[in-house]
Structures are given as C-alpha cells and as structure tokens.
Amino acid sequence: MNNKPFYITTPIYYVNDRPHIGHAYTSVACDVLARFKRLSGEEVFFLTGTDEHGLKVEKSANAAGVSPQALADANSQHFRDLTQMMNISNDDFIRTTEKRHIASAQKLWQDMQARGHITLGSYSGWYSVRDEAYYQESELVGGKAPTGAEVEWVEEPSYFFKLSAFGDRLLEHYAKNPQFIGPETRKNEIVSFVKGGLKDLSISRTTFSWGIPVPGDEKHIMYVWLDALANYLSALGYPDTDARLYKTFWPAALHMVGKDIIRFHTVYWPAFLMAAELPLPERVFAHGWWTIEGEKMSKSLGNAIAPGALVDEFGLDQTRYFLMREVPFGNDGNFSRQGMINRVNSELSNNIGNLAQRTLSIINKNCGGMIPQPNAYTAEDEALLADAKNLYILPEGKGSSLHDLMEAQQFHLALERVLELSSAANAYIDVQAPWKLKKEDPDRMNTVLYVLYCVIRKISICLQPFTPDSSSKMLDQLGVAENMRDFAYVGEEFCPRPGTVLLPPQPVFLRFTEKAA
Numbered sequence: 001m002n003n004k005p006f007y008i009t010t011p012i013y014y015v016n017d018r019p020h021i022g023h024a025y026t027s028v029a030c031d032v033l034a035r036f037k038r039l040s041g042e043e044v045f046f047l048t049g050t051d052e053h054g055l056k057v058e059k060s061a062n063a064a065g066v067s068p069q070a071l072a073d074a075n076s077q078h079f080r081d082l083t084q085m086m087n088i089s090n091d092d093f094i095r096t097t098e099k100r101h102i103a104s105a106q107k108l109w110q111d112m113q114a115r116g117h118i119t120l121g122s123y124s125g126w127y128s129v130r131d132e133a134y135y136q137e138s139e140l141v142g143g144k145a146p147t148g149a150e151v152e153w154v155e156e157p158s159y160f161f162k163l164s165a166f167g168d169r170l171l172e173h174y175a176k177n178p179q180f181i182g183p184e185t186r187k188n189e190i191v192s193f194v195k196g197g198l199k200d201l202s203i204s205r206t207t208f209s210w211g212i213p214v215p216g217d218e219k220h221i222m223y224v225w226l227d228a229l230a231n232y233l234s235a236l237g238y239p240d241t242d243a244r245l246y247k248t249f250w251p252a253a254l255h256m257v258g259k260d261i262i263r264f265h266t267v268y269w270p271a272f273l274m275a276a277e278l279p280l281p282e283r284v285f286a287h288g289w290w291t292i293e294g295e296k297m298s299k300s301l302g303n304a305i306a307p308g309a310l311v312d313e314f315g316l317d318q319t320r321y322f323l324m325r326e327v328p329f330g331n332d333g334n335f336s337r338q339g340m341i342n343r344v345n346s347e348l349s350n351n352i353g354n355l356a357q358r359t360l361s362i363i364n365k366n367c368g369g370m371i372p373q374p375n376a377y378t379a380e381d382e383a384l385l386a387d388a389k390n391l392y393i394l395p396e397g398k399g400s401s402l403h404d405l406m407e408a409q410q411f412h413l414a415l416e417r418v419l420e421l422s423s424a425a426n427a428y429i430d431v432q433a434p435w436k437l438k439k440e441d442p443d444r445m446n447t448v449l450y451v452l453y454c455v456i457r458k459i460s461i462c463l464q465p466f467t468p469d470s471s472s473k474m475l476d477q478l479g480v481a482e483n484m485r486d487f488a489y490v491g492e493e494f495c496p497r498p499g500t501v502l503l504p505p506q507p508v509f510l511r512f513t514e515k516a517a
C-alpha cells in the first residue's frame with residue numbers, strides 16, 4: 001500500500017451565506033476521497049473551514065445590523081454543522097478570524113514582500129463584491145463582471161503583487177506537472193488565460209476595515225483572497241515550518257474547488273507560493289456547477305436546496321450517493337427531485353440493496369444463518385468471482401479499476417463499476433435461483449450463496465467512502481470484523497470463514513416512496 005501522506009482541502013466557504021447543496025457537494029467529494037485514502041492505508045489530513053473577512057461579509061453584516069464578527073460566528077457554525085450533518089470526516093475546521101490564521105497570512109505576506117514581490121501604488125478599476133474579484137474594463141460584459149455580478153469603481157492606495165512577473169514560471173509549471181490542474185478542459189482555459197498576459201494584482205484595501213492588517217502598514221487590510229488562500233498553510237502550523245503537520249502534509253496533495261474559483265487556485269495561489277519560496281500543491285481539481293431543476297441557484301430565486309432537507313427526506317447516505325453519482329465529476333449538473341428518486345430507487349434499493357437482502361435472507365432461512373460452505377465452482381461462479389476480484393484493482397491494461405478512477409476523481413465512474421458488479425450478481429442470482437436449490441441440490445445452493453456473499457462483502461467494502469453508515473451496517477450483517485474492512489482486506493482470501501454466524505438480515509437501502517399529501 002502507498003503510505004504517502006495525503007492532504008486534501010475544500011474551499012473555505014464565505015460566511016455571508018447559509019450552506020446549500022453546492023457546498024455539501026465539494027465537502028462530500030473531499031470526504032469520499034479522504035475516506036478512500038484512509039482505507040488505502042495512507043495518512044490523511046482533511047481540512048475545511050470558513051472564509052470570514054472581506055467586503056462581502058462586512059456588507060452582509062451591515063445589512064443584518066450585526067457586527068461582522070457576530071455574523072461570522074453564527075454562520076461559521078452553520079458550516080460546522082454541515083460537516084456533522086453530511087458525516088464529513090475532516091481533521092480540522094479553520095476560520096480565517098482565528099489567531100493562528102492571522103499570523104500565517106501575515107507571515108506569507110512578509111515572505112512575499114521580503115523577496116521583493118510586493119510594491120505600494122494605487123488602484124483604480126472595477127471590483128465585484130460578490131466575486132471578491134478585480135476585473136479589467138475589457139473583461140466586463142454589458143457593464144457587469146463576466147460572472148454576471150455587479151461591479152463598482154474603486155480608487156485607493158493599494159499594495160500590488162507582481163503577478164505579471166510569474167506568467168512564464170506558471171506556464172512552465174503547468175507543462176512540467178500535467179496533473180496540476182484537473183479536469184483537462186479547465187487546464188486549457190487557465191493556460192490560455194496566463195498566455196494572454198498577467199497584470200499585477202491589487203492585494204490590499206484601505207476603504208473598509210474587515211480584514212487582516214497588512215504587516216507594517218495598518219491602514220491597509222489584505223485582499224480577502226490572499227488572506228483566504230493562506231488558510232491551507234495556517235491549519236498545518238505555518239509559519240512554523242518545523243511543525244509536525246506542516247512537515248508531514250505540505251505541499252497539499254489536492255485542493256478541491258468549484259470551477260468558479262479555479263483561477264484563484266491555479267494562478268494566484270501558486271504565484272504567491274513561488275513568491276514566498278514555498279512548495280506548490282500537487283493538484284487542483286475544479287468540479288462543475290449545480291443548477292436546480294434547470295435554474296441557477298440564487299438567493300433572489302430562493303431556490304437553494306438546504307442539504308438538511310435532502311438528508312431528512314431521502315437519508316444521509318442516499319444524499320451522499322446521489323451527489324457523487326448523478327453528474328460526471330468535473331461537469332456541470334442539474335439537481336432534480338425525480339433524478340434523486342430514480343438513483344435512490346433503481347440503484348441503491350433495487351440493485352445493491354435488493355442483492356444483499358435477497359442473498360442474506362436465503363442464507364438466514366436455508367443455511368441456519370451461517371456463511372455456507374462452498375463446493376466446486378462452475379464457470380458462472382468463477383466469472384462472477386473474477387468480476388469481484390477485478391473491481392478494486394484490475395489486471396494491467398484491462399480498463400479502469402475503482403482504485404484508478406478514484407485517483408482521477410472520477411467518482412461517478414467508480415460507482416458505476418460497483419453497480420456493474422451488483423447487476424452482474426443480480427443476474428447470476430436470477431439464473432442460479434438458489435431458492436429452488438434447497439431441496440434439489442443443497443450443495444450447489446451453498447456454493448451459489450457463498451459466491452454471492454463474497455461479492456456483497458466486496459461491494460460493501462468498496463462503498464464505504466461513499467455511504468459509510470450503510471456500508472458499516474452491511475459489513476456488520478456480513479460478520480466482517482471492524483479491523484478487516486480496509487482495502488488491505490479486499491481480497492477474497494480475507495472473507496470470514498464458512499460457518500461464521502451472521503446477524504439476522506435487515507434491509508439497508510430502502511425504497512423511497514412519496515408520502516401521501
């Protein structure tokens with residue numbers, strides 16, 4: 001097993017808003033990977049948190065008639081609650097108003113400044129509060145930001161980061177490290193953006209005060225994106241580069257972000273790190289954007305879906321599964337209630353749930369509730385067992401294994417592989433009809449049920465990162481010891497012995513039915 005430490009991060013979310021399924025999506029994707037890596041025997045550090053400074057938060061607080069700190073405290077808690085609600089296994093939760101972060105962001109600034117990459121000047125140009133981003137006149141579309149956000153004219157003294165000096169080094173980095181930006185289409189966008197020429201970046205503001213003071217010039221506060229990006233270092237103990245976490249986990253293995261903030265993570269962030277002479281993260285992956293029943297999610301439309309509403313109605317693991325399964329990871333997607341019902345019923349309930357329930361109830365009824373003793377395998381048995389064997393790691397050159405798909409953040413395809421195996425097992429059970437064999441050929445019945453047992457154990461182990469609670473219930477029912485559930489034990493040779501007594505079966509993935517109005 002690979003023991004390389006794996007540091008994975010979500011974006012830190014702005015506290016001007018309540019969590020919705022967009023935020024839950026990124027956090028669940030990171031959680032699935034963090035769990036997958038832990039099960040693979042890797043040391044993992046998984047960070048999430050909240051981004052609490054900046055004009056957007058200050059304005060929201062003013063509008064609500066509370067202090068920015070009070071707004072941040074209340075809304076940061078909602079994001080912390082989201083991690084609990086979605087069963088996110090983060091190791092830390094960082095807030096940018098914490099002392100440890102302020103010290104880290106200021107040190108990053110000083111590191112960049114000491115090396116001559118920051119100069120004082122004055123900024124005049126367009127700024128979008130919603131995006132917390134500067135725009136060139138030439139980027140505006142009909143007087144608005146390219147994202148559709150309102151822009152305002154800003155004129156003030158400002159420190160600048162000499163981003164223009166980093167274009168060639170960034171392009172060289174992208175070329176030498178083809179995995180640095182995923183998916184490929186996003187990489188092409190970023191490469192052409194950088195090739196178009198980079199302008200120096202305004203990195204301080206003087207006309208409002210909700211931010212981290214610039215070291216040595218407290219009239220200025222830091223640009224919220226420089227402040228926010230530093231969070232990835234702060235949580236590891238930076239500026240103490242001898243801190244255990246920093247030494248173990250920096251540079252990050254993966255910053256997972258939405259496509260809206262890829263430029264900040266693949267242009268500004270690596271340039272800041274180059275300027276401070278710190279190592280660069282290995283990869284940034286930008287996933288796509290969810291719409292709701294075909295519409296953009298927005299405050300004004302009031303159509304944002306609260307993750308809690310989905311969890312209450314459909315179940316936690318069902319929601320996690322749906323988010324990872326519905327949309328090819330990296331593409332935009334649409335949430336529809338019908339889509340959710342279809343995934344829950346046809347895949348979790350009818351396919352995987354039904355396979356487990358059918359098999360385990362026959363074992364319970366016909367085999368005294370014990371794992372049956374197999375006899376000689378037929379070609380059909382061998383074929384299904386070979387499919388199961390190949391699920392996690394495939395022989396060289398035979399398509400993509402679950403392991404490879406997870407490494408490439410292709411979660412929807414990883415789940416498709418699991419479903420394919422489950423469908424094959426359902427087809428096998430239909431043909432073998434073990435319920436008929438008790439009288440006709442009990443030895444054969446035992447073999448069929450044993451083969452199915454092995455396949456269900458494999459499926460349950462592989463689903464753990466996606467549906468942790470349900471998988472754990474399945475593994476309990478299968479009599480799999482808690483210390484034998486990671487990928488080191490995925491092989492058939494680690495199946496519990498025939499004769500092991502099983503708990504009475506209970507359905508795990510129930511069918512969703514609409515409540516009568």
Ligand code: ME8
Pocket residue numbers: 010011012013014015021022023025026051228229231256257258259260261288289290291297
């Ligand atoms: O950008 N579909 O915070 P933010 C998919 N504070 N993902 C979505 C989404 C949607 N409709 N809406 C939001 C910020 N997201 C900064 C980040 S990091 C140093 C600072 C997810 O609260 C997606 O991951 O606006 C997106 O990138 C993130 O939430 C934006 O969260």
